[in-house]
Amino acid sequence: MKNIMEAIEETAIDEKELKLLWNFVKDNLQEAKETKDEENRNKRNDKTLEHIQQYLED
Numbered sequence: 074m075k076n077i078m079e080a081i082e083e084t085a086i087d088e089k090e091l092k093l094l095w096n097f098v099k100d101n102l103q104e105a106k107e108t109k110d111e112e113n114r115n116k117r118n119d120k121t122l123e124h125i126q127q128y129l130e131d
Contacts, residue, residue, distance in 0.1 A: 094124075094125075094128055097121075097124060098124070098125065101117050101118075101120060101121040102118075104117055105117035105121070
């Protein structure tokens with residue numbers, strides 16, 4: 074399994090972009106955690122997963 078640095082080098086993602094992605098993921102997961110409504114929590118989690126998938130495909 075590749076380590077994170079090898080993956081970063083292969084995808085040509087720079088540190089700033091990686092930090093933006095991690096901040097997005099962190100914020101969305103935190104908001105989902107604080108959401109009482111299960112439907113809204115699931116929507117937030119789905120949005121986070123879609124965003125990660127987009128990064129993986131680029």
